[in-house]
Amino acid sequence: MNIGHASTQTGLPVKTIRYYEEIGLVAPDRAENGYRDFDAAQIADLRFLAQARLMGFSLDECRTLLALEADPSRHSRDVRALAEQNLVSVREKIANLQALEARLTVLIEQCHGDEAPDCAILDGLSHEA
Template identity: 45%
Template sequence: MNIGNVAQALDMPAKTIRYYESIGLVTPKRSQNDYRHYRPSDVHKLGFVGRARSLGFSVEDCRVLLALYEDKDRASADVRKLAGEHLARIDAKLAELATMRETLAHLVECCAGDTRPDCPILADLAGAPDAV
């Protein structure tokens, strides 16, 4: 398959596929005229990485996951550990977002939103001591 066919099949930009090649996640064969030719195994790897990225795994995590996937002697505990660490990062981010939301909701509630110039949202962002 050429890069256009792979991009369409995986719904992944060709630029992303080239990037994954440049960092060594996939190594397609090259024809004499230097065109990329993606084997089914390359397409599978790209799909694997795309799915992992959609779950928020970093590129380096994807590299480790691919290595684990290809290692038939792997321990599932290694995969679980990596996924568990990622899940903990997601949970921490969700807690951070919940705190941000709570603060912003309070500021929006305190703002009259009328024609007066005073605004508790701007006061808080400016670090005013008596804001809200």
């Protein structure tokens, strides 16, 4: 299966698939004309990668997850640990963004938003702790 087909099968852009090969996440064969040739297992890996990325795992974590998936003697504990770590960082990001949202909302509310130059937002950025 060539890369265009692999792309439609997995939803990953062609460029992204090439990039994943470059960093060693997938290693397709080559046809005689030099075209990449993906087999079913590699397509499955790419789908797995696409899902893992959607779940917020970094490419490095994806690499580990792929290795775990390929290892029949894995412990689900290890997978879970990775996922929990990811969850923690997602929650941290949410908390930070919510704090940001609150601060921004306050500033915006205080700004008249008219033609005058006085602006609570600029004042806030200038004088805040």
